[in-house]
Amino acid sequence: xxxxxxxxxxxxxxxxxxxxxxxxxxxxxxxxxxxxxxxxxxxxxxxxxxxxxxxxxxxxxxxxxxxxxxxxxxxxxxxxxxxxxxxxxxxxxxxxxxxxxxxxxxxxxxxxxxxxxxxxxxxxxxxxxxxxxxxxxxxxxxxxxxxxxxxxxxxxxxxxxxxxxxxxxxxxxxxxxxxxxxxxxxxxxxxxxxxxxxxxxxxxxxxxxxxxxxxxxxxxxxxxxxxxxxxxxxxxxxxxxxxxxxxxxxxxxxxxxxxxxxxxxxxxxxxxxxxxxxxxxxxxxxxxxxxxxxxxxxxxxxxxxxxxxxxxxxxxxxxxxxxxxxxxxxxxxxxxxxxxxxxxxxxxxxxxxxxxxxxxxxxxxxxxxxxxxxxxxxxxxxxxxxxxxxxxxxxxxxxxxxxxxxxxxxxxxxxxxxxxxxxxxxxxxxxxxxxxxxxxxxxxxxxxxxxxxxxxxxxxxxxxxxxxxxxxxxxxxxxxxxxxxxxxxxxxxxxxxxxxxxxxxxxxxxxxxxxxxxxxxxxxxxxxxxxxxxxxxxxxxxxxxxxxxxxxxxxxxxxxxxxxxxxxxxx
Amino acid sequence: xxxxxxxxxxxxxxxxxxxxxxxxxxxxxxxxxxxxxxxxxxxxxxxxxxxxxxxxxxxxxxxxxxxxxxxxxxxxxxxxxxxxxxxxxxxxxxxxxxxxxxxxxxxxxxxxxxxxxxxxxxxxxxxxxxxxxxxxxxxxxxxxxxxxxxxxxxxxxxxxxxxxxxxxxxxxxxxxxxxxxxxxxxxxx
Numbered sequence: 001x002x003x004x005x006x007x008x009x010x011x012x013x014x015x016x017x018x019x020x021x022x023x024x025x026x027x028x029x030x031x032x033x034x035x036x037x038x039x040x041x042x043x044x045x046x047x048x049x050x051x052x053x054x055x056x057x058x059x060x061x062x063x064x065x066x067x068x069x070x071x072x073x074x075x076x077x078x079x080x081x082x083x084x085x086x087x088x089x090x091x092x093x094x095x096x097x098x099x100x101x102x103x104x105x106x107x108x109x110x111x112x113x114x115x116x117x118x119x120x121x122x123x124x125x126x127x128x129x130x131x132x133x134x135x136x137x138x139x140x141x142x143x144x145x146x147x148x149x150x151x152x153x154x155x156x157x158x159x160x161x162x163x164x165x166x167x168x169x170x171x172x173x174x175x176x177x178x179x180x181x182x183x184x185x186x187x188x189x190x191x192x193x194x195x196x197x198x199x200x201x202x203x204x205x206x207x208x209x210x211x212x213x214x215x216x217x218x219x220x221x222x223x224x225x226x227x228x229x230x231x232x233x234x235x236x237x238x239x240x241x242x243x244x245x246x247x248x249x250x251x252x253x254x255x256x257x258x259x260x261x262x263x264x265x266x267x268x269x270x271x272x273x274x275x276x277x278x279x280x281x282x283x284x285x286x287x288x289x290x291x292x293x294x295x296x297x298x299x300x301x302x303x304x305x306x307x308x309x310x311x312x313x314x315x316x317x318x319x320x321x322x323x324x325x326x327x328x329x330x331x332x333x334x335x336x337x338x339x340x341x342x343x344x345x346x347x348x349x350x351x352x353x354x355x356x357x358x359x360x361x362x363x364x365x366x367x368x369x370x371x372x373x374x375x376x377x378x379x380x381x382x383x384x385x386x387x388x389x390x391x392x393x394x395x396x397x398x399x400x401x402x403x404x405x406x407x408x409x410x411x412x413x414x415x416x417x418x419x420x421x422x423x424x425x426x427x428x429x430x431x432x433x434x435x436x437x438x439x440x441x442x443x444x445x446x447x448x449x450x451x452x453x454x455x456x457x458x459x460x461x462x463x464x465x466x467x468x469x470x471x472x473x474x475x476x477x478x479x480x481x482x483x484x485x486x487x488x489x490x491x492x493x494x495x496x497x498x499x500x501x502x503x504x505x506x507x508x509x510x511x512x513x514x515x516x517x518x519x520x521x522x523x524x525x526x527x528x529x530x531x532x533x534x535x536x537x538x539x540x541x542x543x544x545x546x547x548x549x550x551x552x553x554x555x556x557x558x559x560x561x562x563x564x565x566x567x568x569x570x571x
Numbered sequence: 572x573x574x575x576x577x578x579x580x581x582x583x584x585x586x587x588x589x590x591x592x593x594x595x596x597x598x599x600x601x602x603x604x605x606x607x608x609x610x611x612x613x614x615x616x617x618x619x620x621x622x623x624x625x626x627x628x629x630x631x632x633x634x635x636x637x638x639x640x641x642x643x644x645x646x647x648x649x650x651x652x653x654x655x656x657x658x659x660x661x662x663x664x665x666x667x668x669x670x671x672x673x674x675x676x677x678x679x680x681x682x683x684x685x686x687x688x689x690x691x692x693x694x695x696x697x698x699x700x701x702x703x704x705x706x707x708x709x710x711x712x713x714x715x716x717x718x719x720x721x722x723x724x725x726x727x728x729x730x731x732x733x734x735x736x737x738x739x740x741x742x743x744x745x746x747x748x749x750x751x752x753x754x755x756x757x758x759x760x
Contacts, residue, residue, distance in 0.1 A: 062728060237736075359747050365738055411718075412721075
């Protein structure tokens with residue numbers, strides 16, 4: 001019996017365990033297996049295999065029962081996820097339904113989740129802008145959070161490393177607050193986006209409208225061919241999963257790559273209950289896993305643990321990992337675990353029309369989505385009455401339309417002969433929010449889910465800084481639109497709750513000082529250094545750029561550190 | 572009125588003898604619609620009425636009409652699955668009101684009216700502005716959904732335009748004069 005037990009433990013022991021298979025978990029899996037480590041990836045959701053499990057990917061519009069719309073009963077049963085822009089008939093099977101995984105909203109918070117192998121990397125909007133030193137030095141300069149323990153120089157080579165593998169399209173624009181990267185050819189701006197770019201360049205010193213940088217293979221390099229990924233085909237049906245592997249996802253890229261190494265064990269339908277801590281060894285030893293269906297409990301062991309469960313779930317898991325040494329949650333000596341959560345403010349838009357370029361339109365589809373306007377407020381010095389700033393998306397398009405009046409033969413003719421409408425332009429704000437202790441997540445003291453995990457209770461809200469910044473976005477963009485000759489300018493206030501931006505970050509922030517942060521500069525828990533957190537939970541501040549690329553770079557860097565550290569211990 | 576139309580009208584009048592009682596006595600058991608609906612209690616005769624409304628809005632010309640494409644079934648399916656409860660109720664009320672109005676004006680159910688009579692009744696609704704009555708709501712909903720069903724039908728997206736699942740291109744400076752309006756590609760604007 002004793003021997004059997006030991007054998008059983010042996011089969012459940014790995015060189016490294018990665019919790020979560022999304023954007024950052026997939027990278028951890030790839031990096032560990034590349035370095036020859038026997039790696040276990042546990043994913044709470046079901047398996048989704050590249051191409052095979054993309055049921056809608058090649059459907060024509062008329063093959064959907066409801067023309068893309070979500071039926072009313074599904075909408076009513078899912079008020080939270082239904083607010084997500086991508087929750088449509090073609091991709092709703094990749095999103096967590098409200099009733100399946102409840103949480104507590106102390107304040108309104110739309111938590112958008114994808115529980116499956118690949119996580120949200122399947123449905124993301126694929127924007128990949130590097131962060132700059134203006135972001136990493138920001139808290140030290142402005143005093144709104146603790147100092148980041150790293151600078152751009154620490155991450156720059158890792159950005160390059162992940163960009164080459166993932167495949168990022170973009171221009172080298174030479175903008176200090178948006179460092180250039182290893183780019184495949186950019187998707188071009190269209191005539192009106194280009195026009196706006198030139199207008200802004202001519203009228204402002206530090207404002208730029210550039211091609212959005214995105215995780216699409218505008219060109220297939222050898223490294224992408226080795227992954228089995230082909231060139232982006234401009235379908236812009238990415239949220240269904242791409243049969244060409246044209247955009248980066250864990251499913252198309254890192255997970256199958258890690259699988260081919262022969263070193264990966266992937267366990268889907270496995271809910272991690274807690275991280276095991278051994279007081280005698282003074283380190284984490286493994287994880288307790290609950291089978292999502294049978295509820296059977298199994299433990300797995302490894303000397304290195306990576307937590308990549310998704311920002312808020314990583315907080316939940318650490319808070320639930322209690323021991324005599326860590327009664328408030330793993331690594332939580334200072335009581336700050338779950339606090340200083342922040343996000344991006346996406347609640348403002350501005351639209352307009354342009355009467356020029358009537359003789360031009362677009363042909364095909366742009367997977368990058370159009371233009372990107374890097375942050376231009378408070379970059380080189382504090383110049384407004386709010387901290388930090390915002391980036392913005394910018395796009396222009398024309399649509400075929402037809403006269404909706406009349407009926408009979410004439411109406412039918414008008415449907416069959418639509419005409420081109422005017423150019424319409426639109427921009428959405430991506431504002432940095434300030435991490436605050438009052439924005440937190442915690443374990444609900446009473447309610448548990450069906451796997452015995454306490455429900456996550458979320459208390460996150462906007463503040464005055466966000467309101468001032470949003471007003472500034474409206475004012476600056478109205479001015480920029482007006483100067484460009486756009487007409488019929490309309491500001492739109494979506495009044496959406498935090499969370500719908502899908503950029504929640506923090507709670508397990510990095511920092512120099514164990515008194516004011518949870519993680520060190522290598523993403524290790526200060527108090528339990530064989531546990532690493534490299535997903536959105538680790539972020540000290542949020543910047544204005546989309547965060548996923550930074551999670552990838554941090555993860556690759558942290559795995560490298562973990563493996564080097566393990567080697568040093570062996571030596 | 573030529574002889575053919577007169578004959579057809581006669582046939583419609585004869586036909587109403589069967590249809591009429593069903594229209595007026597809603598409590599009696601009626602044949603249900605040909606597709607299963609979860610929220611809309613629509614009978615076979617109402618389905619026929621809706622098919623006539625759709626065909627009047629989008630008649631057969633040298634291209635298929637609403638009946639050829641089964642657009643009334645698309646309208647019912649979308650309204651049943653994706654419509655809000657109050658819109659479903661207004662739709663059902665409005666549909667009954669249209670049939671009643673046909674009886675008052677022409678002594679016939681809407682489905683049995685002549686194409687000209689149908690067109691005239693719907694044209695009045697089409698020209699109504701302002702906040703809709705249930706009758707106008709029924710008409711507008713039907714028109715909106717039928718038009719969407721038409722332009723999203725396989726026929727339309729393969730014959731009238733060509734929907735391209737894979738464009739493999741993006742040109743942001745495409746001259747409008749190069750647009751082949753006779754055979755539009757979905758990838759174009």
